[in-house]
């Protein structure tokens with residue numbers, strides 16, 4: 779039986795998924811075999827999204843094997859984001875007050891809001907947040923920062939905050955000078 783692996787949108791955990799069974803009794807029979815085997819756990823039968831059959835999904839009982847599955851899902855996204863298609867993404871900085879994020883245009887022309895630890899894409903929204911595995915756009919952001927193609931958001935935020943602080947300081951100074959002038963005080967005099 780050939781199996782693929784996937785990250786569940788339901789619980790953010792990694793699973794093996796069998797190829798599709800056309801018959802539900804056969805899928806159930808296979809699931810019972812897996813349930814009887816101590817090497818597997820979390821066995822269940824799920825209807826295929828196409829509605830034309832059933833998959834059996836399950837996890838390895840061994841923690842080491844589970845870690846391999848998890849790393850496989852992590853690595854797939856890292857490869858796409860940091861090494862293959864991520865090189866073609868375009869980033870455009872958006873600032874709002876003292877906060878900032880990037881608009882990331884992927885190869886499929888979809889545009890997502892990306893920061894160093896979040897993304898508005900479905901993979902991050904439905905899987906990444908639950909599993910802790912960054913999506914390919916987040917990996918692409920970190921690559922672009924590492925090669926200095928874009929400015930790190932932490933540094934953008936500090937720059938914005940510094941500029942705002944300077945504005946406040948200037949406004950305070952002006953107001954202080956005006957109040958002194960109203961009382962006939964010379965702020966340049968030696969006190």
Ligand SMILES: [Zn+2]
Nearest residue numbers: 897899913915
């Ligand atoms: Zn994303």
